[in-house]
Amino acid sequence: MIRDKILIVEDDPGILHFLQTTLSAAGYDVLTVETGKSAMQLISSHCPDLVLLDLGLPDMDGAEIIGAMRTWTSTPVVVVSARDTERDKADALDLGADDYLSKPFGTVELLARIRTALRHTRTGNESSELALTGQYRVDALVIDYKKHRVFIGGEDARLTPNEYRIVALLGKHPGQTLTYKYIMKELWGPAAASDNKLLRVHMANIRRKIEPNPLEPKYFFTEIGVGYRIAEEEE
Ligand code: CA
Numbered sequence: 001m002i003r004d005k006i007l008i009v010e011d012d013p014g015i016l017h018f019l020q021t022t023l024s025a026a027g028y029d030v031l032t033v034e035t036g037k038s039a040m041q042l043i044s045s046h047c048p049d050l051v052l053l054d055l056g057l058p059d060m061d062g063a064e065i066i067g068a069m070r071t072w073t074s075t076p077v078v079v080v081s082a083r084d085t086e087r088d089k090a091d092a093l094d095l096g097a098d099d100y101l102s103k104p105f106g107t108v109e110l111l112a113r114i115r116t117a118l119r120h121t122r123t124g125n126e127s128s129e130l131a132l133t134g135q136y137r138v139d140a141l142v143i144d145y146k147k148h149r150v151f152i153g154g155e156d157a158r159l160t161p162n163e164y165r166i167v168a169l170l171g172k173h174p175g176q177t178l179t180y181k182y183i184m185k186e187l188w189g190p191a192a193a194s195d196n197k198l199l200r201v202h203m204a205n206i207r208r209k210i211e212p213n214p215l216e217p218k219y220f221f222t223e224i225g226v227g228y229r230i231a232e233e234e235e
Contacts, residue, residue: 005029007048009039036060055081070096076117086225090179116175136171138233143171157209175232
């Protein structure tokens with residue numbers, strides 16, 4: 001079995017040790033570097049399967065690394081950062097990071113996010129079930145990409161075309177947070193309003209039609225100030 005190779009870019013010795021120990025114990029091949037410059041070198045020379053990236057590095061901003069990487073590779077990047085303002089998260093995701101973990105975080109969460117990010121690369125951003133059946137399903141929710149319909153508990157959720165497009169887009173990135181900006185651009189083009197008010201109205205309607213209890217969402221999660229994420233089926 002070929003083990004996935006993960007590059008950890010982190011200058012804090014304590015966190016680096018924690019990440020290294022956890023990922024090795026989980027069966028990954030682990031490489032570590034402490035500066036942005038050596039990260040850039042290792043990414044091109046060792047082609048890791050995933051990069052775990054701290055934003056606050058001694059020699060450069062981790063965001064620069066994401067930007068540079070995205071000009072030539074789609075290797076998944078999971079940002080690990082103490083900076084956890086909504087702006088920072090949204091910026092990292094918009095630059096092309098696949099996910100964002102705020103320090104401190106636990107082992108279970110770390111490993112789950114890594115598995116999700118690795119799976120997305122393998123399936124070319126579509127879940128294998130979606131590729132096979134044209135459907136995304138999690139629990140009682142089914143998105144039928146051929147019929148352009150969404151079903152909940154076997155019943156047509158009667159979404160409007162815009163609501164369907166939002167759900168369809170999220171369903172193609174299960175478990176991944178899509179930023180407001182990304183969703184609006186995908187839906188309404190580059191000239192889309194920067195204000196996410198309309199999107200929030202659509203999402204409220206989607207939840208009302210789909211969630212058994214919209215106050216405790218089961219399918220559509222909000223990352224406050226960042227974007228939305230659809231539930232992912234456990235393997
Ligand atoms: Ca740091």
